[in-house]
Amino acid sequence: MGKIRVGLIGCGGRAGNHMSQLIQMEDVQVVAVADPIEGRRLAAAEKFGCENIYANGDELLDSAKGNVDALFICVEPTAHGNMELRAVELGIPFLVEKPMSLDLEYAEKVALEAEKKGLITAVGFQDRYQDLTDIIKKDLPNHKPGGLVYGAWVGGIPGVWWWQKKSCCGGQLVEQNIHLLDELRYLFGEPLSIYATCSEGIVKAGEGCSEEYKNDDHSTAVIRFENNVTATLVSGCYIRRGVGTRPRCGLYITLEDIIYDYRLRNNLIIETVEETRDIPRKADQTFTQDRAFIDAVATGNRGLIRSDYTDALKSLKLAFAANESMESGKVIYFK
Ligand SMILES: NC(=O)c1ccc[n+]([C@@H]2O[C@H](COP(=O)([O-])OP(=O)(O)OC[C@H]3O[C@@H](n4cnc5c(N)ncnc54)[C@H](O)[C@@H]3O)[C@@H](O)[C@H]2O)c1
CATH class of the missing domain: 3.40.50.720 (NAD(P)-binding Rossmann-like Domain)
Known part of the structure; x- marks a missing residue:
């Protein structure tokens, strides 16, 4: 060819x-x-x-x-x-x-x-192709499963017009934090359930965003996986430009004998009783x-x-289920 x-x-x-x-x-x-x-x-x-x-x-x-x-x-x-x-x-x-x-x-x-x-x-x-993700995915099976994951993508409002309305972008979890939602599936398998809440009113239309702004300012999703893994994934877009130099985005995975502190697309800090290692991202994913x-x-x-279309569809459905839970106030069960 x-x-x-x-x-x-x-x-x-x-x-x-x-x-x-x-x-x-x-x-x-x-x-x-x-x-x-x-x-x-x-x-x-x-x-x-x-x-x-x-x-x-x-x-x-x-x-x-x-x-x-x-x-x-x-x-x-x-x-x-x-x-x-x-x-x-x-x-x-x-x-x-x-x-x-x-x-x-x-x-x-x-x-x-x-x-x-x-x-x-x-x-x-893209995060599935990252060297830091490879390290976590390869090492996880060496440790007893079970524990909590705190995930976050908190920052400001992207400038593109279609992000200003939930009806056009799906909300921050669907449009942006779906990356970490997908990463959770990649690392921990298919979820058992999801529950999510959201809030609006911090960001005012026309102030640091378009006049059209009608979106959640923040949301929190609780996702349960097999093997006693529960992840809390927070998304927020209310932080004003210039506040904070590095909003703390990424996944903080805590197991009995190891902590993986994955700082979004930047570095991974691994902590055990024996050592602490800080590994920078090497390649552009x-x-x-x-x-x-x-x-x-x-x-x-x-x-x-x-991540082919069929697999990615599972992450999309999970994000849509979170939106459904935000609206209904109910837990969505998958298994
Ligand atoms: N994987 C990632 O990390 C990542 C990062 C940023 C954005 N995205 C995704 O990429 C997509 C695009 O985001 P963006 O930031 O580039 O938005 P954008 O608004 O900058 O670009 C979208 C472009 O599509 C064009 N377009 C619209 N309708 C079209 C059509 N019928 N035919 C051809 N072009 C058309 C628009 O004119 C615009 O130039 C979104 O789904 C977004 O979520 C992914």
Whole structure:
């Protein structure tokens, strides 16, 4: 196979991160880009010297057959239309950003059709590809299971317009802290139950956010796993810009004989009776993730993907279950 020909659907912030990885890969050529915002699609095209420039993902897909080997889909959560279903129909592998959709029925259909076709898919749960995650995952089975996990993603409000309303982004747990929710599943398996609460009113519309702001300021989810593991995952977006240099985000995993203090995408402190080790993150996990996807496309080896659409759907459903619990006040049981 020659170079992997990539089509980019969505040329915004996250696509920019992927572009920075793809440009480093000699076996990749970005051949098509799409975004309704002209300046963004033109800038992306210029970066890669690409001549196939489209105003939206559907137009790119119309001419993708035989011309594109893999897609990166990085649009806002409500803009997916039926892009992934079309990619499945065309048999083009895709990496789509989380949360893959806010429409559960649609996401279930995509997973089903992709599985039927055996299509290579990937979802942007970048933390699964991180060297620090590898260390925890490899070491966990050496210790007696059972204990508490405190997880947090607390900071400010992302600038993108669609984040300002829960109806457009799904809320912070669905849009952002789904990374740690997925990490919990990756480390501790499928959950038994989830209960969540949320609160609004700290952030005022138009003050440090858009006039449209209508979102939870913070939420707390309690997730029970097998083997006596219970995780509390807090999400907050009310901290004003400039307050605190490093909000304490990550997972603090406490077992009987070891503590893993995972500081989000930065370092991991491991404490036992014998020693304390502070391990910095070495590689950029988005590069590792994108490389794995490209390699899977080139070789047909789906095993390289750590989060395919079907698996990622379980994290999406868990986040939706948390929202359901926030609304109903009830515990949602899975087993
Ligand atoms: N994995 C991660 O760590 C990570 C980080 C940031 C964002 N994300 C996710 O990536 C997605 C995009 O986020 P973002 O920050 O890049 O948002 P963004 O608003 O910066 O970019 C989205 C882009 O999609 C474009 N778009 C909308 N509809 C389109 C269509 N029909 N066809 C083509 N392009 C279209 C928009 O014009 C915009 O330029 C979101 O789902 C977000 O949750 C993931």
